[in-house]
Amino acid sequence: MPAITAPELDEPIPLSALQHAVYCLRQAALIHIERMWEENRFTAEGRVLHDTVHEAADHRRGAVRRVSAMPLACRRLNLAGTADLVEFRDGPDGETAFPVEYKRGKAKLHRADEVQLCAQALCLEEMTGRAVPEGALFYATTRRRVGVPFDAELRRLTEQVACDFAALIAAGATPPASYRADRCNACSLIELCRPKLTRTSAAEFRRRAIAASLADAPGGELP
């Protein structure tokens, strides 16, 4: 498979943005391009998280070297971010990286978390020059690791999402909403996005509202 190259951007795309982009490109645009929403909701969450965030650290447990808060980057896809934890496992021909991402909540039906993790693997592959065949998601609610194999399909999806989102950022555009009940009703940004709004013509609304306001006025003729 030929490697996909993302459009040129000044700034790398944060790895954490990809999970939003998988879920909905408009949601990702509202958060990462328009930014204003992030202010309201995510800074508050971020403050709480930051207080508990682990310091970058490196320690060994048996045949595994564990690096927490590891900075990652991928030039080919123009990605950058921080991995919660990367385990480097000793093997006969050297260390194999195994990224672990910590998530609040539990495993989800859509693939957003897997894409974010796979993007970390793509970064690790470029940085170490060695294959990263699998990783794991750790869900706080169930307190379980879920193994994620980085198969061809997940890699293709991850690269596609990274490219689509990069194109969006390059254009500075927010795509129009398309309302989908299953996705939109679960989205915390629904009131900022207002996905049903784009179906209505505001010009037509204005015309009707003015006409209604004038309904009681005598003489229908225009001035």
Next chain:
Amino acid sequence: MKKLLNTLYVTTEGASLRKDGENLVAEVESEERARVPFHMLASVVVFGGVYVSPPLIQALAARGITIVLLDRAGRFQARIEGPVSGNVLLRRAQYRVSERPTDIVRSFVSAKVANQRTVLQRSLRDYGEEMAVGLRSRIEAVVDRLAGILRRVGMTDLDVEALRGAEGEAAFGYFSVFGSLIRVTDPEMQFGGRSRRPPRDAVNAVLSFIYVLLTHDCRSAAEAVGLDPAVGFLHRDRPGRPSLALDLMEELRPVLADRLALSLINRRQLRPRDFETQDGGATLLTDDGRRTVLTAWQDRKKEERQHPFLGETAQLGLVPYLQAQLLSRHLRGDLDAYPPYIWK
């Protein structure tokens, strides 16, 4: 629905505000009078000589809670806010559209005229029977005139200058009969035509004061959605003037401010003793009068109405925010026009 966060108004001369953990604490003569958690606050508005501690200023700025300092008369002095992030792409769109603002101005002006007309119609409906015949027909004549202006504004292609002219014409007609909507007979409570800077009678003092509160909310709304409050469409740019906030407030004045002023006076919640006249004729609310208006203002903002465009129920206090959000969605291309707030 977005939660209506509180604006804390501090009117007691000599009060002091400080930070205590995640709370704002207000003290008067070393006695705690109020304690508000930061997460409940959208902004803090302070009148006159109130001490605000530096750690509190820092904590509020870090949380995006604005502090506004007004003098005792409610005139703007200063504003303290954290880093403005905004959305540079939205602001660029705002600046571009402000160069050809006709369609947005049409929305602002038509809603303002329609809402002014509704204020007059409501009074006719509720009290028309009691009015002297001459008075009543004068108001009816203005109602008809506003209908003509609204028709012209909404249905024909006027340019921005003509729209501004229509707005002025409507305001002139509206305020020429506004005094007739006052039903108390005290000579001190009569309306002598709109006067500002300074207000020259009690009615103008109330109107001006409520407009200050509404301007503040509209400015915060514009900033909350990432718009530049200084770049307007209907109002021309002038350094220091929050033109966009003034634009946003035009359509809301009749509904949120003028009606409130009328009911405070007509229900005798405000009486002549709530005003003081300074040398030179400027009339201001007293401390008690201001407190009365602020309480009524806060209550009014909690009332719920169906939003005409969104079709959802929303607190009146959220309307500036919703309108700012709709404006930003129009500027970013989601909506083909700015849907005005036309009150029914």
